[in-house]
Amino acid sequence: MRRGWKMALSGGLRCCRQVLSWVPVLVIVLVVLWSYYAYVFELCLVTVLSPAEKVIYLIFYHAIFVFFAWTYWKSIFTLPQQPNQKFHLSYTDKERYENEERPEVQKQMLFDMAKKLPVYTRTGSGAVRFCDRCHLIKPDRCHHCSVCAMCVLKMDHHCPWVNNCIGFSNYKFFLQFLAYSVLYCLYIATTVFSYFIKYWRGELPSVRSKFHVLFLLFVACMFFVSLVILFGYHCWLVSRNKTTLEAFCTPVFTSGPEKNGFNLGFIKNIQQVFGDNKKFWLIPIGSSPGDGHSFPMRSMNESQNPLLANEELWEDNEDDNQDYPEGSSSLALETET
Helix, strand or coil: CHHHHHHHHHHHHHHHHHHHCCHHHHHHHHHHHHHHHHHHHHHHHHHCCCHHHHHHHHHHHHHHHHHHHHHHHHHHHCCCCCCCHHHECCHHHHHHHHHCCCHHHHHHHHHHHHCCCCCCEECCCCCECEECCCCEECCCCCEEECCCCEEECCCCEEECCCCEEECCCCHHHHHHHHHHHHHHHHHHHHHHHHHHHHHHHCCCCCHHHHHHHHHHHHHHHHHHHHHHHHHHHHHHHHHHCCCHHHHHCCCEECCEECCCCCCCCHHHHHHHHHCCCHHHCCCCCCCCCCCCCCCCCHHHHCCCCCHHHHHHHHHHHHHHCCCCCCCCCCCCCCCCC
16 A cells, blocks of 8 residues: 555656656747747837838748757757667576676676677776666767666757757757757847837837837847857867767776767768768758767777877877866766666
8 A cells, every 4th residue: 555655656756847847948938939929020010110121030030930940849859869679688688687796797797798789988997888777788978867767879968948868869959959049049139239229219119019129139148148158068069079978077998088089080070960961961850970879989090090199199288288277176977877
């Protein structure tokens, strides 16, 4: 009886958490819907007097709005990709692993299983990366998300604003969403600014439209500042072929820690996210190469391009010559089990 009551309570709490996880998305949707009303109706249809100016404003606004909404939708509803079945332990291997009490034997068992898989990253202690919740050997760059309760291929982070885990399957869409969000806010701010000045000087009479136009400029500028910083950070990550997790916690390979282990050079790094075909770079259509289970590594490309081997030396020299303020500390981010 008590056990059934506890299970019911646990299920109720889990349901409440799932409902509450959509609150940030609802907030964004409401802000966007209000911005659409304020810009299209209160600014373009009520405030702007020139018919030509109205048409131009509306055409460019809706072009940006379509891509903004499209990429946001794809970021939310593109499911995170999980490792395929060959990375999961078989029933027999799972039983053997769980019944074995000696840690060193368990470690060797995982090493033997990983020999058949394209796995080159390790834990900090040099062991095979294993998820004891999903019962699988983690592919390179894969991490367990405690919010989604699953392992996600090439996990970057869990984003509450899209209520989704950002990883291999939707990282391109997330980057595009940030880019079109910045463009959306910038376009609104630049086109609204002149009418903001007119309202401020009292040259336009409408009290209702005045409130919407003034607040629209404030909201656009506020979101633009925060979004451009976040977008710039992710552009830097893409240029180095890093995820957010890898930027805070250096990946460990069979040869040891290597902060630039997946850095293939600027152009190839971009292609790892957006693909080789440039006509798909601006469109939210899946074009990332590979299947998310294995990735080209720097060590495999150095023989083809010796400049890659020297690039890390140049970066290390720059880091050594950089002065850090006294008392500065390093950050660590850990979201996997």
